[in-house]
Amino acid sequence: MTDIVPHVTAWLRQRLPVERAASQHTCETYAYAFQLLLHFASQKRSITPSALQLEHIDAALVLEFLEYLQRVRGNAPRTRNARLTAIKSFMHFVEYRVPSALEQINRVLVIPNQKTDIRLVDHLTAEQCQAILTISEDAEDAYSR
Template sequence: MNKYSLGKYLSDYFLRYIPSRMNYSDNTIKAYRDTFTVFFRYCMEVLHLRIEKLSITDINKDLIENFLNWLVNEKEYSLRTRNQRLAALQSFFRFLQIEAPEYLDVCNTILSIKSKKVPNTDMTYLSIPAIKKLLATPKSKTKEGKRDLAILTLLYDTGARVQEIIDLNLCDLKLSPPATVKLLGKGQKVRIIPIMPQTTKIINTYMNNYQLTDKCNLAVPVFFNKQRNKLSRAGITYILKKYFEEARKENYILFPSKISPHSLRHSKAMHLLEGNVNLIYIRDFLGHASVSTTEIYAKSNPELKRKAIEEASSNVLPQETLTANDKEVLLDWLKELI
């Protein structure tokens, strides 16, 4: 066995195994590839190892754990990102178990590394008044404002993941009644989402302004930058934060301290729940594989909890009624306070 065969196995893994055998999405493949890019940079810059000389047996449990600690302590990655990097590395070593069983011991020690427990954080979402304020912020008379309003409106109205909006092509839009949008989600799963008349009008205005109406059947991106390339995650995040900060300056009480594109997805899910939409429908709307994922919205919504407690209590607790004397005493007490 050639000592320096790491490159061969990595090529097989990225070019053959995960695209065809595992059917991973392009975004997952990119994320896994980025993990190895960061890992090799750590080996070169921190450990001063020559990548072309790096062998499989050089990569052991201690090296991986030191790399993960470096991500958190030096690069200030979150525990969630640290766990995602670990998952990418372990996926390769699961592949290596089968392709090169002579490295089974090395693989097993790396696969024994545990993920770190991520502390629960409050889910960030906006109220309906906050969404209205946010969507009223883009200057709809400008060309850029029309595009930005279309992006934000579609993100909220469809509850789409940011990557689903990035990958959206003109041929995925059906703007004649009943208007729908076709989203390509995780695992290459397609779902058809209805869009509201107000959203349809905003998208039509944007498309007319950018002269896209004669290209509706072409596989070109709906949203793009000045170079006519797809917008990036960073680009959409920048657009959202720009208007979020502007809206928050005018009414900071309405808004949380920070936001991300996923917050609009959370907001849509919460508003559907508050509108008494069944969890099963919300699961399908969001493209969740399991309803247990959708249940986190019900658990995170204090208003739903309050209503449930009130309904349960009203059937059990005795009804309290104030006598005339009780009301007099209460009024006197309130007058003293005032």
């Protein structure tokens, strides 16, 4: 069994902010996604979050977690996909650190995003229309020089 704590710590403190130059908002969002996941996993496995092992976070658990987000927490598909993106980012990080878990990791990585509706703009205000026209005029001026 592989202790998950040092990997989560390295991912949140080194990989995301330093190596990937992720924004503070991204780091906080990913950390919150893992807070939810670890809490969910610890309840499902009946162990404390600090006792969780990497092997506990398998594709079946991740799928249950994603379903929980939508059915119990009422999250929209976009939010579900954002949480899945955080989990996949972590799994990509771990695949280089724990090669013995590659099969488990690959099963998580192939979980697809859920389709989302594309929100259309209902209308633009006069100010928004003017801003778009101004941008396009500025672009024309820049190209004509």
